[in-house]
Each structure stands twice: as C-alpha cells, then as structure tokens.
Amino acid sequence: MNILLMLVPLSLVLLGVAVAAFVWAVKRGQFDDLDTPALDILEDNDRPAPPPAKPAPPAPPEPDA
Secondary structure: OHHHHHHHHHHHHHHHHHHHHHHHHHHOOOOOOOOHHHHHOOOOOOOOOOOOOOOOOOOOOOOOO
C-alpha cells in the first residue's frame, strides 16, 4: 500500500510532462500540416541530372630555367 504513495504522484508528474510536451509541440507548429509530408514521397521528380562538370584543361608545362 505504501508504494501507491510513490506511484500516484509519479504518474501525475509524468502525465504533466506529457501534456506539457504536447502543448509545446502544438505551439511550435508541429501539427500544422499533416498532409504535405505524406504526399511529398509520391511526387514524381523525373528531372534530368545536371551534366557532369567539365574537367579543367591540363596546365602547360613549366619551362626549365
């Protein structure tokens, strides 16, 4: 029975932490747009890859002194 004196307040504290985390997430806008991230993966990105960069021309040989 004595364990209830510890577990009930502990559970209330954990509940308070969970509610505070939820309120914080709502205020920060975490739940504003729930549809776009799920639809982004379905977007068809068939753009061609950019052409490879041309290699730099070789440096001219240095004259001997």
